[in-house]
Amino acid sequence: MLSRVWSSTTIGVDALPIEVETHIDSGLPKYTVVGLPHGAVRESRDRILSALKTSALPVPRGRITINLAPADVPKEGAAFDLPLAVGLLAAYTDRIDRSRLSTTWMMGELALDGSIRPVRGVLPMAIKAESKGCHYVIVPKENAREAAVVDRISVVPVETIEDAVQFLIEGPTSVPLHENEAPHTQENADTKPTDFADVRGQENVKRALEVAAAGGHNVLMVGPPGSGKTMLARRLPGILPPLSTSEALETTKIYSVHGTLDPGKGLVTKRPFRSPHHTISDAGLCGGGANPTPGEISLAHNGVLFLDELPEFQRRVLEVMRQPIEEGRITISRARTTVTYPARFMLVASMNPCPCGYLNDPKRECVCRPSQIQRYLSKISGPLMDRIDLHIEVAPVDFDELQSDPGAIERSKQVRERVVQARERQSKRFASRHQLHANAQMDAPSVQTHCALDEEGTALLKMAIDRLGLSARAYTRVLKVARTIADLNSTATIRPEHVSEAIQYRSLDRDWWNG
Template identity: 55%
Template sequence: MLEKVFAASFLGVDATIITIEVNIDSGIGYHLVGLPDNAVKESNFRIHAALKNNQLHFPGKKITINMAPADMRKEGTAYDLSLAIGILAASKQIDSSKLKEFMIMGELSLDGSLQAIKGVLPIAIEAKKQGFKGIILPLNNAKEAALIDDFEVYGLKDLSEVIDFLNHHKDFTPLVFDTQKYLSEIENKFSFDFMDVKGQESVKRALEIAASGGHNILLIGPPGSGKTMLAKRLPSILPSMSLHEAIETTKIHSVAGNTKNKEGLILERPFRAPHHTVSDVALVGGGQYPQPGEISLAHNGVLFLDELPEFKRSVLEVMRQPLEDREVTISRAKFTITYPSSFMLIASMNPSPSGDFINNDNKIQSSSLEVKKYLNKVSGPLLDRIDLHIEVNPVPFEKLSNDIPAEKSKVIKKRVQQARNMQTERYEHQMNIHYNAQMDVKHIKKYCRLDIDTKNLLKKAMESLNLSARAYDRILKVSRTIADLDNAEQIQSQHIAEAIQYRSLDREHWV
């Protein structure tokens, strides 16, 4: 007897339908074909125990199972439930009438309970696209799959519940995603708030500008000046994620297995802070069967690189293309995978090997040559992709000890959201551009026009401060964001003047 059960495999953030064909014939043997990995091959031991512990019969006949397409490698434990149901259907122990309508996936425990799997969201998206009525999953994955509209999602606890559903013994209610509840919960509660930061008003202003325009930012200051503390609070002032962004972010984390046993939808913008010993594969993604790296897990959020010069140069250089294209492509002999990686980069570093600025009163300080060598660990092309460079000085005791409350993240976020709304309206009809940091030369010419006086100010500043040519476009982008925060249609001289301050490392004699 031949029966078919439908499951899915994912490559990158996209899923492919897998047809599991189970044929039971006279004879003895268990043959599983279709490029299964070891985890899939071991499933027969889990299935045998689960069936026996649920008073079901594992057929003592010749069982042949094909996982089609047979030239695509199948990996993981997510096919346990699909294979078990296929065997039960082919041996006439359950009703097979619903098998064509539903995709079935889950990991089986030896007692028949269902364990969470990864990649559920892209699998559910593909199942709906292919015309399936719904999907049967472990209970812990149901909320994630329920994000898909007009699609029946049944989260079940164990094998016996799956059989009751297929045999029409019980009525189960599909889980429905509550959009209104999502919209009410979108105002996230962050554990870090800018009200905890004493002083550092200029740095807070720079972070507000960076959040408003999606700009990358570099914090330069001695140890203990508050660089990490400030960076961790950046997500609290970023605009709330739209439902589309939340689903897009959840999709990547689902593939990486980060959404198991969680609430399903990721509400907060990701904040990823890899250690400086991270490898280039861990940062951009990869492996024999490529998984998303830190830059993809930071999609729609923040990637924080603390102590930037301590990262291996090869690791930093592989970020150049994703920073520019906002996606990372991983190529292998048989396939190519593209992961989205639209993130804000915030990096921090000391101004010198000794940790202090070269002109301070510390007797133990680095020479100009040592400082230049230290700064050269970060390449010019990478710095070229960072819009704001801001110096972070230690907070004096008077400000640390005062009781005046600082501005809350909630207040700053309102200004950021207003500026982003202006940009969304401005770039409504532009392809692949949503905020100022994404502007290219064509958009800069169109949206960053300067009057004669403002243009002369910029020219004079670049000549007197010996700013490099690469600073020109960055200054215009940042000044456009500052103008948006001021609700100004035209970039004015004060906006340019403030933007110039945020290009410290471009000054020829900064060291």
């Protein structure tokens, strides 16, 4: 007999429908899986047969041939265990309702006792199943909330293979369906949030981070050890706007495919904050591997990627970020496949001004030679530096600032309100350009349209270019930052003072280490 069961595999962060065709014929026992199955799929035979035996379900006998179509797409992972097992039963017995089977997608890993374990990629599968007119998706119970954010589809949570078979035989009355959850991005308050009020002093740095958050700009903070760079960076997500529903779905799909979505969780409701160690490889940062998986820059999509001690990262690792920073996505090519992952993030980096860390420190003497300083700074290439919009000098905090009254310090909630208002102005400005969400994402035509300067502002920018030797890319980024500063000040036009402040955030375009 022949049966057909629907499942899916992921290509990038999207699901591809996979039809599991099972044929059982008489003859000597043989079990064959074709259609480019990887190791975990080929090894599923023993898991499936053991699960069927321990669950007191029929164990098919004879010549078994399973085809995973389309046959030219690689399939990997243990998520095919459940559809393979159901396909065997459907081809071996006539108890399963074939009409219900044709409108049901499923995925899950089988344990030897017949229980079903959670798997990766459930959300993309549910989205694809809904778009194909599917009525039901059978998923592990731990993945039910993840699939339930998709409307117009019924989620069947199962704990054992017996539950799945019972549903396919008797229908929805046999297994309680998981109630669909309307996507919402309300942030959880289960953990105490970090706040800008925890940081004493550094008002100029807080202002720069507010500008960065308002426009989605990349930031580099330079200062001696202990000046608060890391502390400030970790508080940046607290002033970013809340995730929209579409952003939350995009981010959740990445975490679902990566397998790091919290168990029992529906959507990612907080903007990601990723802080990889400087020993990370280029594949770890940008994604890759024999079977490509998302890297840190994709896990930071719609959030913040924080690189502490930037010069300590391998230069080759940093250089691979240049394309994603510009395009908002990363394409990984392998011999058998090419995948594209979204990677639109805010890059926030920090570094010491020199190897010892005390260059230009008023209280500590720098012991580095000029050649050492130059070699240290040259670890960051000019093209990468050009892609960072704001360069901020972080000075040490003096004793009086450390003893200041915490009640007089502005809290993150107040800063966030201004950032949200600025982002709302940008959303209205880019209403006809759905791919644009913030000033940092503007392309050349948008910059020409929305970043026009008056004569005084033009003269000021020309003088800065002549003195600092700004590149064409740096020139464009100054205009984008100036546009963001104008949005924070609720002005429709960019004024000279906005241009002046934006130019001040390009400190690394001059020989600042010479004083």
